[in-house]
Structures are given as C-alpha cells and as structure tokens.
Amino acid sequence: MTHKTRGLPAALLALACATQALPAGAADQPTAPARKPAIMIIVPFTHGGPTDELARLLLAPLGKALQQKVVERNILGAGGTLGTEKASKARPDGTTLLLSNIGQATSPSLYRDLRYDPIGDFEPIGLIAEVPMMLVARAGLPAKDLKGLLASDTSALSYAHAGVGSASHLCGLLFMNATRSKPRAITYQGTQEALSDLVGGHVDLLCDQPTNTLKAIKAGQVRAYGVTSKARTDVLPQVPTLAEAGLADVELVVWHGLYAPKGTPRETIERLATGLREALADPALKTRMAQLGAIPASAGQATPEGLRQRLTAEALRWEPILRGASVRAD
Template sequence: MARLSKWIAAGIAGLALSVGGAVAQSFPTRPITVIVPYSAGGPSDAIARLLGQNMSATLGQPIVIENVVGAGGTTGAGRLAKASPDGYTLLIHHVALAASAALYTNLTYDTNKAFETVGLVNYGPMILITKKDYAANNIAELIAKVKADGAKTTIAHAGVGSNSYLCAQLIQKALDVKMTDVGYRGTGPAMNDLMGGQVDMQCEQSTTAVPQIKGNTVKGFAVTSAKRLDVVKDLPTLQEAGLKGFDFVIWHGIYAPKGTPADVVAKLNAALQKALNDPAIQQKFTDVGTSVFPAADRTPGAHLKMFEKEIGIWKGVIDKPVN
C-alpha cells in the first residue's frame, strides 16, 4: 500500500510537470495585458506601446495596454500582485517600484516577494525643465532664483513615488531648499500644466522632456546624470552646476506576478530581447536620450539582481515614509 501511494504521488507530480510544460509550450493563447501604472502619454506608456507592438508580433497575440494610475504607481503594481501568475498580466515600471518599498508603509503587497522579473528595458537620466517664460536663462540663474524664492517656486511631479517626485526631492535636498510640490495623476497632466505656465518647473524623464525641449514648448536647464546627453549636449549636468555627486538615472523593467512559470517568463523575455535588438526601437530610445540595456543585463536573473539592489539603495535614501 505504501509503495502504491508513492507511485500515485509520483504519477501526480509527473502529470503536474507535464501539464505545466504543456501550458508554457502553448503560451500565449489569448491577449496579454500590460499594466502601465501611470497615465497615457507619459514615458512609461510610450515605452509599453513601443515594445508591445513588436512583442505582439513575436508572441502571436495582441498586447493590450491598461493604464492603472494612482498612489505613485503602486495602484498598478498592486493590481499585478493580485493577478493570476500565468503570464497574461504584466507590468512595466521604473525605479519607483523599488523606491516604493521605503516610501510607503501601507502597500497591499511585499515589494520583495510579489513579482517575477521578466527583463530590463532601458535606462537614462532626468532633465530639469521649466515653463517657457521662467525668469532664468541658465542653470546658475535658476539655482539662484530657486534659493531666493524658496516655497514660491512650484515643482510639478507625476504623483508621490513617481520618478519625477523622487527627482524633485533629491534636487531640493541637494539645494537645501523647500519648494512647493504640485502632484498630478501622471506625467501627461503635469507636462500640460508646465507647458501652460501653471507651474514653474519639473524634473522629467528624457523620454518625455527631449521632444518638448526641441519643440520649444519648455526650457531645458540640466540633466541629472553624471555625463551630458548627446541629444541635448548644450545642457550641463547638475554636477557641473555645483551639485556635487548628483547622479540620478532611471530605468524600466517588465514584471509578472510571483509564481509565474519559469518557462512562461523565459518566453516573455525572449520576445522582449527580440524587440530590444530591433535597430529601429534602439534608435527611438537613442533619439530621446535613453539607452537599451545590453543583452546580458536583460535576463530575468540580471533584472532581479538590479531590482533587489535598488530596493536597498532607496531604503537608505528616503528619510521617512509618506504614510
């Protein structure tokens, strides 16, 4: 009887493995949803749509973009954490997902345990931009004006926890000045108000900022990386402007719910790798001042390593949670 029970158990285990393998082999058989935790028109949304077209062709199924906004991107992340771990619901997010572990105490998920890393996408700096008629002509004048005006200066961001929020806090800390933060439900609405002159400045991803600078709808002053950007080479770095050691670079990655089969994750990663190897897609990233991660850094394992490292970094940067 004991031996029969072992045979039955082994048979069930083998059946489970074969079914799991069959599911992974046939995946996908229906449309895949990619959650963007910010509003339509923002950088994360643009990247998701760019990759979605290419990955859809590779996977043979439509990829549907769903904008789930709120709480600095944590509402969308929470939606993914609760989704079925079958590969049909994904999330594209940036460094703010790692920072949220330190920024919030009331998350509905454990940032360290809720997600499977599918692969890294791109990385690049932020750019400090202002409304077109802001009374400064270079970064030195801007810094002097901000220090003189203090809280009279309004700085827009895409919501607490967003990249633009984190960048705004780092700049204020580096300048030892408290501005007035103005939060929005995404980059699109924030940028619209900046272009309309409703707020003074914004620290925004190059993906979104470069086209507006070149279109002369906003003024660009400095980049947040340690090196200048070729696409806006006239803009100095904040380090050059006197903010010693200032180096803030953001990056995007794709995530699946924890427990998604490894074979499914591998299939998704292969489609992502193929998309990011496309010269046309690489050029689109280059045109807006960002770079595609090298292929070796785009594996699920490399993504996990970087994600865990960033979680630790932001726990050391954020002084206190916002709630």
C-alpha cells in the same frame, strides 16, 4: 431505424449521424493549432506619460518576438500601486505582466500598508530601458541656466511632480537636498499634466524624462537646465549634466522593467525574457527609443537576474534617502 440504434441516447445518436455525414477523410484531417492568448501588460501610470510611451513602443516588437498579441492596459492611481496590486494578483500563467519603473523599488519605503510585496510578489523578466531625467523650467523664469537658478531664491519657486515616490518627486528630493531649499511642491496625477502647466507658466520647475519633455524643450516652450545622468544625452547634447553645472549629488536614471506575478513557471519566464531581448534588438525599436532619449537594456540586463539585481540595489539605495526625508505616501 434498426434495433441496434433504438437504445442509443438522442445526443449520442445525433453525434453518430453527424460523423457519418462528414466528407470522406475529414475526420482524419489535423485540427488547427490553438491560438495563443493575448498578453496584457499593465502600466500603472497615466496614458501618454513617459512609462506609457515606452510601453507602447514595446508592444509590437515584443508581440512579434513571442508570436503572440501583446496589448497594454493603463491602471493608474495611488502612485502606481493600484495597477501594480492588480498585476500581483493576476493568474501566474504569463498572460498578465507588469511594466513599471523605479517606483517598484521605492514603494516598500513609501507605503506602510501595501496589499502586495513589490519585490516578493513578482518574478522579474528583464530590464527594458534606462532614461535620464531633465530639470526643466517655464520659459519665462528669469534664470537662463542652472547657475542663475542656484543664485536665485529657489524656495520661492514651485515644483511640479507626479506624486510621492514618482521619479519626478525623487528627482525633486535630490534637488532640494543638494540646494538645501524647499520649493513649493505641486502634485499632479502624471507628469504630462505637470508639463502642460509648466508650458502654461503655472508652475516653475519640473524634473522629468525626455520622453515627455523633449518636444517642449525643442519648441522653446520650456527651458532645460540640466540632465540627471553622468553623461549628456544624445538627443540634447548641448544641455549639460547637473554635475557639470554644479549639482554633483543630483544623479538619477529612471529604469523600467518587465515583471510577471509570483508563481509564473520558470520556463514561461525564460520564454518571455528571450522574447524581450529579441524585441530590444529590433533596429526600429532601438532607433525610436534613441529619439526619445531612452537607452535600451543590454542583453545581459534584459534577464530575470539582471532586473532582480537592479531592483534590489535601488531599493537599498532609496530606503535611507526616503527615511531621512521623512517621506511617506500614506
């Protein structure tokens, strides 16, 4: 060792020796680009439920559009508020998102002590899809159609839902208001569990999305009385709308949106929204959604402004309904 190297710190000397040992030209070669971190989408509802089903359909096409791995995490509990709170407190860098449904608009009216603002603590990315609901009954119920159901004593029946403020609960509220009846409510952790009990004959009625009920309807395990949208659904065109069957005031379409935590950079939101629109244009995704009765959002709806307008309008719609029914989730 020469006198020029004696004074070098050991770590620096080791680095110098390692550099000298590199093959000729290796130091000039470009480094591989850093791999983008995976995006985690939090779904605040049960695995296998309608919102979860929609989320799982979106993962691959969204990942392809963004050239990034996209994974899902179910964080359920308290009507979807536990997972939503977790998403609201995530780092606003575009790696943690929230996929939620109509509950994002109703929770401000349902909960007095939320530890987050369902509207103010999120940046909308875009609407994903709309899904009508269906009023279904256990196969053994005597009423063969909605007319027969309305002629019976509906207050003597049981009605399953997935918790206060869930889409199935909101549909039940509209049904009770329209029929001026009060069937006995039975709460489940998710509508998948409720549907299982409906098939088993343990409850009488359920209002849920065809993403969850379609197989049971087609198999004859449950009976469909009507769909809650303005028009019939293509997956079961023989099932009338509830308006056709005599319940004009029971209209409900469940919508699903994608959100990022407040403070996420604008350019990140735009990149995610562009990826969402590209994913929703994927023919395979559109086909699969159609098979489940879901309607993909248009390019104009799958935007931050499109989702923001829908969220605001739905919050204004449901606030007086929930207040009038004296419904609280806490």
